[in-house]
Amino acid sequence: MKTNTNMKRRELTDLFIKIISSIAASIGIFFLLWIIFTVFQRGFAALSIDFFTKLPTPPGMEGGGLVNAITGTAIITFLATIIGVPVGVLTGIYLSEYGSHSRFGSLVRLVVNLTIGIPSIVVGLFVFALVVIPTGNFSAWAGALAQSIIMLPVIARTSEDMLNLVPNELREASLAIGMPKWRSIVSIIFRYSKSGIMTGVLLAVARISGETAPLLFTVMNSQFWMKSLNEPIANLTVTIYNYAMSPFDDWRQFAWGASLLITMVVLFLNIIARMILKEAK
Amino acid sequence: MSVVSLLHSKASIPEELQKNEACLPLYYEHLNTPPKVSVCGLDFFYGEHQALLDNDIDIAPNKVTAIIGPSGCGKSTHLRVYNRIFELYKDQKAKGKVLLDGENIFSSKINILELRRKVGMIFQKPTPFPMSVFENVAYGLKLHYAISKSEISIKVEEALRRAALWDEVKDMLSKPGMALSGGQQQRLCVARAIAVEPEVLLMDEPTSAIDPVATLKIEELIDSLKQKFTIVIVTHNMQQAARISDFTAFFYKGKIVEFDKTKKIFTNPAQKKTEEYITGRFG
Ligand SMILES: Nc1ncnc2c1ncn2[C@@H]1O[C@H](COP(=O)(O)OP(=O)(O)O)[C@@H](O)[C@H]1O
Ligand SMILES: [Mg+2]
Numbered sequence: 001m002k003t004n005t006n007m008k009r010r011e012l013t014d015l016f017i018k019i020i021s022s023i024a025a026s027i028g029i030f031f032l033l034w035i036i037f038t039v040f041q042r043g044f045a046a047l048s049i050d051f052f053t054k055l056p057t058p059p060g061m062e063g064g065g066l067v068n069a070i071t072g073t074a075i076i077t078f079l080a081t082i083i084g085v086p087v088g089v090l091t092g093i094y095l096s097e098y099g100s101h102s103r104f105g106s107l108v109r110l111v112v113n114l115t116i117g118i119p120s121i122v123v124g125l126f127v128f129a130l131v132v133i134p135t136g137n138f139s140a141w142a143g144a145l146a147q148s149i150i151m152l153p154v155i156a157r158t159s160e161d162m163l164n165l166v167p168n169e170l171r172e173a174s175l176a177i178g179m180p181k182w183r184s185i186v187s188i189i190f191r192y193s194k195s196g197i198m199t200g201v202l203l204a205v206a207r208i209s210g211e212t213a214p215l216l217f218t219v220m221n222s223q224f225w226m227k228s229l230n231e232p233i234a235n236l237t238v239t240i241y242n243y244a245m246s247p248f249d250d251w252r253q254f255a256w257g258a259s260l261l262i263t264m265v266v267l268f269l270n271i272i273a274r275m276i277l278k279e280a281k
Numbered sequence: 282m283s284v285v286s287l288l289h290s291k292a293s294i295p296e297e298l299q300k301n302e303a304c305l306p307l308y309y310e311h312l313n314t315p316p317k318v319s320v321c322g323l324d325f326f327y328g329e330h331q332a333l334l335d336n337d338i339d340i341a342p343n344k345v346t347a348i349i350g351p352s353g354c355g356k357s358t359h360l361r362v363y364n365r366i367f368e369l370y371k372d373q374k375a376k377g378k379v380l381l382d383g384e385n386i387f388s389s390k391i392n393i394l395e396l397r398r399k400v401g402m403i404f405q406k407p408t409p410f411p412m413s414v415f416e417n418v419a420y421g422l423k424l425h426y427a428i429s430k431s432e433i434s435i436k437v438e439e440a441l442r443r444a445a446l447w448d449e450v451k452d453m454l455s456k457p458g459m460a461l462s463g464g465q466q467q468r469l470c471v472a473r474a475i476a477v478e479p480e481v482l483l484m485d486e487p488t489s490a491i492d493p494v495a496t497l498k499i500e501e502l503i504d505s506l507k508q509k510f511t512i513v514i515v516t517h518n519m520q521q522a523a524r525i526s527d528f529t530a531f532f533y534k535g536k537i538v539e540f541d542k543t544k545k546i547f548t549n550p551a552q553k554k555t556e557e558y559i560t561g562r563f564g
Contacts, residue, residue: 101371173408173470176366177421177477178397187420192411 038264043260046253056234059248065256068225068234073262075226076140076219076235077209080147084208085201088152092159092197097185109160115153121213123149128217138232143219147208154207158200160192174250195280199273206269208260212237236262313384317342317481317511318363323377325358325367325535331360336377336534340481340528342439345512347522347543350532351564356515358484359532363513364400365393381481385513398425401474403484407466408492409458410473414450417469421477436476444472447503463511464495471502475510482506484514488521500525523547533553 050065056110057064099105127146132138166189174184190197208214215238226233236258243255298494299458316339325333327460333355348356358367365386367373379386386396398421410417418437422428430437437454441447444492446468450461458469467487474482486502488496503525516522522529523543530540531552539546560562 027336092508131444167406167408170410172366172369173402173404174410175369175423176364176397176402176404177473178394179421179424180394183312183424 012115026221038255039260042253043254043258043263046257047260050193051254051257055225056254058223059246062250066236066239066254068222068233068262069236069239069258072140072219072222072226072233072235073209073237075229075233076143076147076187076215077205079144079229080151080208081141081201083144083207084148084151084204085155087148087196088204089197089201091152091156091167093185093190095156095160095191097181098192107201112156113152115149116157119213120146120150120211121216124214124216124218127214132218135230137230138218138220140219140226140229140231140233143215143233143235145219147211147243150211150214151204151208154204155197155200159193159197162196163189165196166192187250196278199277202269202273202276204268206273209269210237210266212241216241316340316380317382318513319378319380319383320359320362321378321380323359323362323375323379324457325355325362325376327358328372328373331387332535333375335363336535336537338530338537338540340513341509342511343507343509344527345507345514345525346528346530347526348358348513348530349517349519349558350538351558352517353513354532355356355486356517356532357533358535359486360402360513360515362483362544364397364402365399366402368393385468387539394425395431398477399479400481400483401477401479401527403467403470403474403482403487405486405489407463407470408493409461409466409469412458413455414458414461414469418472421473425477440472440476441469443475443506444468445498445505446472462495464491464498467499468502469480469489471499471506475506479510484512486515486517489517517564519547531558533558 014103016132048065050063052065053064053067054065056066091112095105095109095112099108124146127142127149131145135142170188170192171184174188175181179188200217215235219235219238220232221238221242222232222234224234240255240258240262243251243258246252318340320336321339323333323336324331336359338346346353348359350356361367362375362379363386365375365380367375375387381396381399384391409490410420415437418440419433422433422436438447438451441450449465450456450469453460458466461469463466468492471482471487486508488499491499500521503514506512512528514522526543527541528541529546531538531546531550532553533554539550539552541551545551546555550559
């Protein structure tokens with residue numbers, strides 16, 4: 001008899017947990033879908049050929065577009081990627097293949113894990129103090145540097161994790177046919193974990209392409225075409241920040257358009273990352 | 282050392298060894314050649330833990346030498362000294378001498394990459410590289426030899442044929458090596474190892490992770506490979522040792538308890554421990 005009531009109670013608890021976790025999941029999904037839906041609904045109206053091809057107009061004037069901000073974000077993200085990815089991947093390789101048990105390795109790992117948690121606005125402030133003030137101007141380079149600092153630990157960490165998944169037998173097998181260690185790393189170990197590392201890189205790129213804080217006081221923003229990488233340039237996230245708070249309806253409309261664009265790019269990168277991972281399996 | 286039926290013959294002992302009276306190489310009565318590998322007073326440490334104690338053994342050229350013994354007795358540890366692969370791990374240390382053709386592999390004159398070309402290794406689990414079947418075999422070739430593309434193709438085919446794999450893979454050379462079956466992957470690893478023309482092949486339980494049919498194929502392969510190579514194989518399968526080897530070393534708790542012709546070990550072992558092990562009383 002006793003076991004029977006116990007069973008009942010256990011089943012009830014089970015059901016209860018199932019119900020509240022389903023509710024929690026539904027709430028989460030609901031807000032997510034709501035955000036995406038709103039961004040699409042509001043943003044879609046802003047998207048036009050002009051949006052992608054014209055420069056912004058002064059406040060009050062109709063028309064214009066965000067072509068400078070779109071290219072600006074693309075450039076900053078690209079620069080950040082070519083700085084952050086090699087350094088991040090090499091750091092991951094160091095941690096996994098060379099310094100896994102050394103003191104310096106542990107120190108690097110600690111720093112990597114700590115910097116992953118640093119708020120991006122702090123990184124922006126750091127670059128502001130270190131680059132912007134000494135050089136005397138905001139620039140695309142400063143922004144790219146800030147973004148790459150945000151990417152670096154994320155990529156280093158995923159790379160290390162992915163490299164740690166490589167079976168040790170493969171390391172031994174490649175050295176056992178007389179490969180120097182660097183070659184075994186480059187053409188066997190790295191190749192084995194390439195898709196995992198690629199996924200990590202794409203997710204990091206997706207993450208920084210939506211960051212605003214590190215750009216606020218490093219790149220700032222601009223209404224014009226950029227002339228060089230050593231000056232403030234237009235970019236989507238700071239544009240969203242500026243335009244969303246402006247009193248002009250058409251600027252707020254543009255902010256939604258820019259939000260939609262970034263959301264789509266981020267979603268796209270995430271989907272590609274997932275596909276690469278699936279392919280690898 | 283309890284090598285009963287083996288004779289000492291100082292005739293062609295390398296000079297380096299002659300100075301070391303404690304460890305004369307043991308010459309096989311029916312062989313007129315010096316040993317391919319001669320191990321002398323080998324100790325091995327995992328950090329503080331000593332896993333091998335004073336191992337002496339001579340590996341006959343162009344023969345199959347089997348290493349048997351209960352799990353954890355140091356078979357793999359012993360084998361992994363011959364190509365110095367253990368050096369990948371900082372806390373692992375070997376003491377003593379391992380002579381390959383009379384030259385100490387720990388000498389500073391030894392080029393480790395060349396040593397590993399000469400002393401190939403097959404692991405327990407198949408370890409194809411993340412590349413095509415063809416590339417798996419070609420990689421080592423390109424690494425060690427400056428040869429043309431057409432020569433590479435010829436050598437790859439030759440190695441795959443010798444590994445008894447060619448007929449099964451000739452139409453899928455560009456497929457990933459990992460797409461092959463376990464037994465095929467293991468033969469691919471054999472092909473990869475022999476492609477660089479090694480002199481010694483080390484095999485650490487090469488059949489323990491594959492099915493019986495594939496095991497049979499590998500065993501036949503080993504028999505054909507000894508024409509060209511000196512083979513040292515670790516196995517915990519005593520029937521396998523009896524089937525394929527010429528000499529057998531019985532390891533127990535890090536020591537070589539007995540080393541002799543395989544026939545002798547399995548019919549009339551000199552040591553009680555050996556007899557207990559081969560009759561299945563422990564292990
Ligand atoms: N990486 C390692 N670190 C520490 N001890 C090890 C390691 N590998 C093996 N050993 C120890 O060394 C001894 C011999 O192991 P091993 O050579 O793998 O035995 P076998 O191959 O005969 O089964 C065992 O006691 C084992 O616990
Ligand atoms: Mg073993």
